[in-house]
Amino acid sequence: MKVTTTGDLTLIKKINTSIVLEAVLKQAPLSRAQISELTGLNKATVSNLVQDLIDSDLVVEIGPGESSGGRKPVMLLFNGMAGYAVGIDLGVNYIRGVLADLEGNVVAELQRSLKKHQLEFTLKELIQCIHELIGKAPASPYGIVGIGIGVPGIVDDQGSILFAPNLEWQHVELQHMLEEEFKLPVTIDNEANAGAQGEQKYGTGRGIAHQIYVSVGIGIGTGIILNKELYKGATGFSGELGHLSIEYNGKPCRCGNEGCWELYASENALLEQAAPLGFDNLEDLLDAAEAGNEEVRALFYKIGEYMGAGISNIVNVFNPDVVIIGNRMSRAKTWLEEAVQSSVTRRTLPYHRERLRILFAELQDQSAVRGAAYYAISKFFTKIKTG
Template structure:
């Protein structure tokens, strides 16, 4: 009896190995997969046929011959299913539909003008439904939904505390799963942003990176040795609430002098009100048109941003710090101030090899990372079934 179980487990493991080879290195022939994985050709052929029958791999016909028969090449079928990623911001909801390799098929974005839980959930339902309507015909359809949120999330996908939404103990994963009937993954939006940049953006191939999400608040996603670091209870990365002014402004979190009170989009807009501006886009336009008062305001925000990043550099010694979310649009006006401040305030040995980058995905880092969560969950399920 045990032998049968062992054989089934071995087949699952080998299937996962073969699928991973196709995902990372396609187009490949069966012989090339055998060479890369160390599995014999008969085993590879059998497993590939299972994956073809499951619509996950497609045979695209003969490739170039190296002397003998032309090999038949295999590709992962990225359109076998689709994932939805959602970035629930403080003042927006952003959604995308992707294929199983994370390529964006459709997008939705709407302003968020209330934080009342039921209303926000209805807007989330509406955003997801609009993306669902454009899913092409496919074997697996919608495989899952990933959501990034600005707050602390437990292992059950409940939002324990989101200070900038004034939410506590909201069972969002359960609500979304019951409504749509597919697996839902929920994480802090800065963690999702870090995953998005690592997989698809400026963080590709970099072992140690800190993603700094600068929106209405500030959050950080910490990747060490290519793995997302979540801390003992899963709540790491709340560096927006790092105290940088002992007797500073009161924060919604209950602390004083939190970094996000001085370096976030909200901090920018509070100071810009006296200049007659209420939106980030208008401020960027003004800076582009030579408004020196606005440029000086951006420069000040960049300095505050650099002060906090210097603390991060001194603690984590990362290869790169990636600045993302909505304030990444202002790179031209905050970048030099942030970099100069980090250079002044971090230890020379730690700053020597450091690069400060702006998100390659601009303000889509979190939504791309959220979709990746849904895709990863699907692959884990698929690999456990075969």
């Protein structure tokens, strides 16, 4: 009885193409023979699949490599310039965007301030930014493959923002709106999740199995990576640890809770305390600390202690390898690090902190925007691999 069908063969070819492409993405430059050794696929199959990938503009030949005795092998690379992705970090008071190639390299970037939170105003600014980045894309076989956006709020699996307290938004169908505008695949996720992905893929989190990314900007969000996979919880809403209660009868929060961690350890908390000293933005505070202003340094230290208090709760619950502090406040590493570490040392269980490392984001305030671009790139690869 014959059981093999054309459909079976097509599926097998897709799977094998995916395996070959993955090998090139992760370990290039490679020869065809090396791909065969790595994947276990026979040389004839690899040769045919590589030719398909070359014909699809996804793989390029870059010339001869080192010979192991016979003819020099032709080496292969992934063609990162076959297409481009837009990544956006939609902050409470800014929009940050990048245009990245398919390897995540930044080709163009922009940033603009947001003076208002009203949806109509912000959406107009956001669309303008995306159009501007798309306009900077070089000609390529696949053009713009997608748009990824990180937002400071709770996002459902349809790309709708259910609740963004610091933007004062509820039930905004952002993915639908942008796909209507651009006719491109759009991925929306929480900004801290995007930041976690950015650091894991391109930053200080590379190769680390268990990591918690703490995004400290106007508010605080967290991206949780366990066993190298982003953990999103039962309904996709995990990571709202900025709304941990750290003061029982604390300040009221826009989320409806009281005493939330972000009210004491965020950029907003810093600015509230800095206002009597005549400061109203993070950049001036960083300059003042650098110039030796002891009052400002003391403010950063106090914020760092509160930051450490919340991180201690995270460490005691998740027992991660590393906690990565990112977003805008990561720029204050010099003035925060000692206080954060001291607070965590005092408050965590000894076995949990034994191998724990507290790091600051390698990408600093670029983690989320790079992660957002990665979402679009990843969705493109999934489409390519599955046909």
